[in-house]
Amino acid sequence: QVQLVESGGGLVQPGGSLRLSCAASGFTFSSARMSWYRQAPGKERELVADISRIGDITNYADSVKGRFIISRDNAKNTVYLQMNSLKPEDTAVYYCKAVFLSGLRSWGQGTQVTVSS
Numbered sequence: 211q212v213q214l215v216e217s218g219g220g221l222v223q224p225g226g227s228l229r230l231s232c233a234a235s236g237f238t239f240s241s242a243r244m245s246w247y248r249q250a251p252g253k254e255r256e257l258v259a260d261i262s263r264i265g266d267i268t269n270y271a272d273s274v275k276g277r278f279i280i281s282r283d284n285a286k287n288t289v290y291l292q293m294n295s296l297k298p299e300d301t302a303v304y305y306c307k308a309v310f311l312s313g314l315r316s317w318g319q320g321t322q323v324t325v326s327s
Contacts, residue, residue: 212236212316214306219321222296226325230291232306232318239287240264243309246280246291248302248323255305259291274300296325 218230230246245260259270259280268280279292289306303320310316 212308214308214316214318216304216306216318216321219304219323221324221326223327224297224325226296227292227294228296228323230293230304230306230321230323232289232291234287234289234308237308237310237316240284241311244280244282244289245307245309246289247305247307248300249305249320250299250302253302258304261289293323296323298325301325 213235215233216230218228220228222228240263243260243263246258247255248258249255257271258274259268259278261268261280261282265282270278277293277295280289282289293300301324303322305320306318308316
């Protein structure tokens with residue numbers, strides 16, 4: 211069955227960095243467009259970044275442009291989110307999402323990122 215497992219979250223000080231990983235299994239990873247979303251308390255889930263199936267096209271929310279980098283390794287069935295210059299407003303649960311050729315989608319369980327001094 212399809213599984214997406216996020217890891218790498220934690221507590222970091224403002225200005226710090228974290229690297230999130232999302233390990234995929236149960237499907238052909240290279241056939242899925244992958245995305246990172248986040249949801250802060252009391253707010254709607256929002257798109258952070260997404261990446262094409264072969265990794266040649268990326269898109270970012272304006273709030274993270276220049277600070278976050280999405281990448282993928284199709285040989286390792288993993289998508290990453292490198293987060294630099296973190297701000298308190300980046301605090302949220304971060305989720306990865308897969309969108310398949312059929313249009314169906316699957317979500318991971320999320321990983322908490324807290325930016326605080």
